[in-house]
Amino acid sequence: MRVDVIMPQMGESIQEGTLTKWIRKVGDPVKRDEPLFEISTDKVDAEIPAPAAGRLAEVKVEEGVTVPINTVVAVLETDASAALGAALSASPAPAAAPAPAAAPAAPAGAAPKPAPAAPAPAVARADATAEALRRTRSSPVVRKIAAEHGVDIASLSGSGIGGRVTRKDILAVLESGAAGRPAAAAGPMMHVPAFAPGERFERVPMTVMRRKIAEHMVMSRHTSAHVVTLFEINYAAIDRIRREHGAAFLERHGVKLTYMPFIAKAVVESLAVFPVLNASIDGGDVLYKKDINLGIAVALDWGLIVPVVKGAADLTIAGLAKAIVSLADKARNKKLAPDDVAGGTFTITNPGQFGGLFGTPIINQPQVAILGVGGIEKRPIVIDDAIAIRPMGYLALSFDHRLVDGAVADQFMADVKKRLQEFAGPVL
């Protein structure tokens, strides 16, 4: 019996996926739930398991091709009993949400939803292949409005089927003034070609993740008024605690006690005092987020991803340590679920891990701040007019000056610094 293998829906708003790799080949025997192929969507990369046991009879979609969700990508040839098992099991997609983008439930006459009005992480596809252009979904009137106002459609999220930007979406964005105007200024822009005639190069298409990062970084720079404030932290107190309790911590909690959970705890406590740094801008409104979902940037061999520690305010040092390690592991093993990367309200990144003194990170939209943790090393400092050697490190806060003024950012950072330098709490 033939069983269709489909492109799963990895999240409620995701309407397509790129098949990046066939793990099994045509003719291979396949066990039920065995990883069959890898996909890449704009939220996560994932391995997709086989829905039934049998033989991979036919591959319908080649590596590198992007298809809409529910497209049949392959056919398995199963025996009767295995097929019955497949018929009884749920669809292979791990994502829970069955409904396509909220559009059918929300008729066009409803008031514009807040989500499309705020610039969301780039949804559409910006590369030049005909295939991708065809799928930069909009409509004639949307393209006309976009051209008239110099808006990049690819930077908007759409409420139409498949994430299409509808006329309502683009008009809502224009009205709220949130479109990245400088990004897409109409009129001739200077264009510098990527190579000179005769130059030697190897052309490699960007991965989906790389394209998304590229789009998001530029969009973020064009959305927020980035300012960086730099503070120097004396980590002596934390260093002492790590030396005293590190071994016991590892034994009890199974993870190393690094500086990160301390920094995360200090940030979370300071955000409670300065909630404007845990907010988002929606048109003319400020949305003060009630939960603190801490994004922790993880460097991967093939890119960058920011999994989120949900409800970080409720976690202890141990809880934070375990959550951070768990998410980093999942990220490196491509086991993150779409929910793991959604809903962040503040991000911490670690440019110091490779030795950097500090960075000037780019804000993760729609947040308004991101903390870059610089490398920690012993440096001579002055204490009570004498030279002392202490473990020092820089913390750089990039913040969105549309919402956060310099004084507030500095007060927040001073609060974080105080908590870190005077840390006395229990860790075990």
Added chain:
Amino acid sequence: MATGTYLDGIREALLEEMEADPAVFLLGEDIGLYGGAFKVTEGFLDRFGADRVVDTPIAESGIVGAAIGASLLGLRPVAEMQFIDFIACAFDQITNFAAKMRWRTGVAVPIVIRGPSGGGVRGGPFHSQNPEVYYAHTPGLKVVQPATAADAKGLLKAAIRDPDPVIYLEHKMLYRHPRLREELPGSDHVVPIGQAAVRRAGRDLSLITYGAMTLVCQDAADTLAADGVSVEVLDLRTLLPLDREAIAASVRKTGRALIVHEDTRTGGLAGEIAAILNEEVFEHLDAPIRRVTAPDTPVPYAASLEKAFLPDAERVVAAARDLLSW
């Protein structure tokens, strides 16, 4: 003024025009002694006499041929096709003679050919058709189809007064439809040929339609209004020449077009209207142009099949919702 039905509108127009102009006369099958298969011309024979209310043989080609000849001699005939389906027999007379006379000789042919079209009464394939597209395709003709009692009267007056051959399509389901009963306008009210009417103004989607489907579209618009959707219903009224401006203006405003007609799909007027929209308002479209029509089959006789054949409000609502969420 008393209220009247769609059929009353037709009667009154004929009466008033015959009273006003002695050149106007009627010819058709069973229109005199019998008063017409649908009783449109009941009493006319007594009132106007056999010279002006002519019972003809069952010969549509002859009816139209005679009308053309009479009009060339200065009369203004209104020829009836007992069921519009029978107009097919007169196709040659209409398209090759009536339509081309002015082009060929400079002499006008001021005839009106009128008759009941449409299904929904279990009339079967020969008594239920909508033949407008054959004539809307013929340069030299005019084709109209009213959807209200007032328009039935006003458009027939316009047709009779028009110097060119006009195919005036009535819908048998609308003749005595209670929802269409209204105050009929006076004898001076003439609805211009070539002008559509916005039956219901809206912002989110345009339903472009004519004839009995106008009621279906109104019902669909009511259902969609409950969803908070504002639907515009455009009653074309004239099918040749189409009111390009009204069609374009509506879709320029709403960005979404759904064309609804009872005629079958392939080659139906919806295709022509979609082409016009593409030409005039492509830049304003927020969704593809779609259509709801009857399928490509003859009109069935069995009740269940005819119900499946005729477009209804449910199908229009489903198609509209699809477009609205596109």
